[in-house]
Amino acid sequence: MSLFRRKDSPNWWIELTAPDGRRIQQSTGTSEKVAAQELHDRLKTQFWNEKRLGIKPNRTWQETVLRWLSEQANKASIETDKSHLRWLDGCLAGKYLSQIDRDLISQITVARGLPYEIARTKGRPRQITPKTSTVNRTLEVLRAILRRARDDWGWIDQCPNIPMLKEPIKRVSWITREQALALLNALPDHQRQMVRFALETGLRRKNVTHLAWSQVDLIKRQAWIHPDQAKAGKAIGVPLSNEAMQVLRQQVGKNENWVFPYRGKPVTQVATKSWRNALAKAGISAGFRWHDLRHTWASWHAQDGTPLNVLRELGGWATSEMVQRYAHLSTEHLAQWVNRRTGVGMEIT
The missing domain is CATH 1.10.443.10 (Intergrase catalytic core)
Structure with a gap:
């Protein structure tokens, strides 16, 4: 690994070798050499743990979503998934996968069902109360991503149980x-x-x-x-x-x-x-x-x-x-x- 500067950037950069052999160059995001060195050393320790001890890296929610979206780009309902993910970002931005536990899932479930207001071009904002089905669709997207991270990517060893809310049984709407x-x-x-x-x-x-x-x-x-x-x-x-x-x-x-x-x-x-x-x-x-x-x-x-x-x-x-x-x-x-x-x-x- 090395710490260096580029002519086109005031920040320090890191060049490193990932555990899978990929050569990576990335900005430290800081022009302070001491802070950049700390990040360099932390990444060096993390990669050593991954390669020698088999310790899984602690992935963030954001990088997990990015990989999910790249793999699901051709999914027919991807735009619907994105709308749920935009809402989830308010609860999970900056979180690591290891922080998503049952308590956080419970908080997300409650928050998703709370009324919210949407702006109108004229008049007062209109209040919307999400349907139980909307809450469940958001939870299903979250569950699918966590299961993919566990079963396919090996990013986590386990994911929390995500129970669905009971939805009312609707009659099929048809005409004679x-x-x-x-x-x-x-x-x-x-x-x-x-x-x-x-x-x-x-x-x-x-x-x-x-x-x-x-x-x-x-x-x-x-x-x-x-x-x-x-x-x-x-x-x-x-x-x-x-x-x-x-x-x-x-x-x-x-x-x-x-x-x-x-x-x-x-x-x-x-x-x-x-x-x-x-x-x-x-x-x-x-x-x-x-x-x-x-x-x-x-x-x-x-x-x-x-x-x-x-x-x-x-x-x-x-x-x-x-x-x-x-x-x-x-x-x-x-x-x-x-x-x-x-x-x-x-x-x-």
């Missing part, structure tokens, strides 16, 4: 066929065609709005979603029903690249004023989201007797757990059993 027809009649044409296609295929919003003609084979009656477009990261084959084929034929010729163009480009926003107005005209709750079209598609399939394992494959879900939410809507496999037991044997007058 009559409501769907009323919604379609109330929408402008470009949205109507996308909604029809979504109700026939169960595809997620962006897979519909950004569907390209290169992903469609009208002769074989199929479409496909590429792995980088799918939430689970796996390609999805989409068999096309008669209704879906009718929609596509009506879209032919409107744009060379995109199946559902609006003014020559894909739609980027679906929760528009026209969408809200159509919900009101159709008598559907204002809380009905575009993603609920996917729930509606799956609910109709379950009611019509589509086996759940088939439904899982059609919907491109990664696990069977995601499909179980629709199980209660399918009772055909139980119908043969309900009349097998003996009744009370009397007429009710």
Whole structure:
């Protein structure tokens, strides 16, 4: 190791050899030689301990996050992870992994659920209380990073248990066929065609709005979603029903690249004023989201007797757990059993 100065910097620099053999040059961040020498000696001792004694270096939360982000750059939900990490930075900035224990996890859990204010362009700030699901998603990101640091990188020997909060069980939001027809009649044409296609295929919003003609084979009656477009990261084959084929034929010729163009480009926003107005005209709750079209598609399939394992494959879900939410809507496999037991044997007058 050596301590030196560079012509382009007033600070002292360190040149060292890491335990894995890499040559590293880094600034000490100080122009004081005594302070720089202290850092030099501390790093020299740390690296000796790592190499000779097998003692793991005490990694910071910041360098852990940087490595996590570099390895997860292609993750479909990376932007959501980043939003949780920005919040966690307020609790863990400057912390070492060894300092993240059960007590700190408990403090983070409580803090994440506290109300906060967001600024408005006009009027007073609006207070937001995070949902239990938001707290859990933040904790899941933290848990995933710590487990990666333990299992894959060997940066820590153990990580604390991170319990999740109990989330309320929500009903699946779906509409009837009559409501769907009323919604379609109330929408402008470009949205109507996308909604029809979504109700026939169960595809997620962006897979519909950004569907390209290169992903469609009208002769074989199929479409496909590429792995980088799918939430689970796996390609999805989409068999096309008669209704879906009718929609596509009506879209032919409107744009060379995109199946559902609006003014020559894909739609980027679906929760528009026209969408809200159509919900009101159709008598559907204002809380009905575009993603609920996917729930509606799956609910109709379950009611019509589509086996759940088939439904899982059609919907491109990664696990069977995601499909179980629709199980209660399918009772055909139980119908043969309900009349097998003996009744009370009397007429009710």
